[in-house]
Amino acid sequence: MFLIKSPASKNYQKSNSITSVDFFVSPKAKKAADDIMNSKKTADRQMLANILIDELDNNAGLEKAKVKISDTRQYHKKYNGRVVAKRYGYYRPKSNYIYIQNLTAVRGQILAPKTFLNTLLHEWLHHYDYRKLKLNSIHTKGFYLRLRSLKDELCV
Numbered sequence: 001m002f003l004i005k006s007p008a009s010k011n012y013q014k015s016n017s018i019t020s021v022d023f024f025v026s027p028k029a030k031k032a033a034d035d036i037m038n039s040k041k042t043a044d045r046q047m048l049a050n051i052l053i054d055e056l057d058n059n060a061g062l063e064k065a066k067v068k069i070s071d072t073r074q075y076h077k078k079y080n081g082r083v084v085a086k087r088y089g090y091y092r093p094k095s096n097y098i099y100i101q102n103l104t105a106v107r108g109q110i111l112a113p114k115t116f117l118n119t120l121l122h123e124w125l126h127h128y129d130y131r132k133l134k135l136n137s138i139h140t141k142g143f144y145l146r147l148r149s150l151k152d153e154l155c156v
C-alpha cells in the first residue's frame with residue numbers, strides 16, 4: 001500500500017496527470033443529474049442514480065456499475081463525543097458496486113441534493129478510474145480535477 005500511495009509510483013503519477021474526463025456527456029445524463037438536484041426521497045434517488053450511472057457508463061464505454069442507495073445513516077466514528085470520520089459511500093471494483101447511504105451520520109437527515117450527487121459522482125469516478133484509466137483509483141489532486149470536469153460537463 002505504501003508504494004501505491006507514494007508520489008513516486010507510476011499509478012500516483014498517472015492519476016495525478018489526468019485532469020479531465022474524456023467522453024461526451026449525453027443530455028439524458030445531464031437531465032438525470034438535474035433531477036437529482038431536485039430530489040429528496042431515497043426511492044427517487046435510487047431510480048435517478050440508476051439512470052445517471054447507466055448513462056455515464058454508456059457515454060464512457062464502461063461495463064455497467066451497480067448502484068445501491070440505502071435509507072440508512074452514514075457510517076461515522078466518534079472521538080470524545082465528536083464525529084471525526086464520516087464515510088458517505090464506497091465503490092467495490094471487483095463487483096463494480098457503488099453503495100451510498102442517504103441519511104446524515106449524526107441527525108439521520110436526508111442528504112442535501114448536492115452532497116448526494118457529489119458522493120455518487122465521486123464513487124462513479126473510482127469506477128471510471130479502474131475501468132477506463134486502468135488505475136488503482138486513489139484520491140490524488142488529479143482525481144479531484146477529473147471530478148470537477150465531470151461536474152462541469154453535467155452542469156452541476
Ligand SMILES: [Zn+2]
Nearest residue numbers: 122123126139
Ligand atoms: Zn473516494
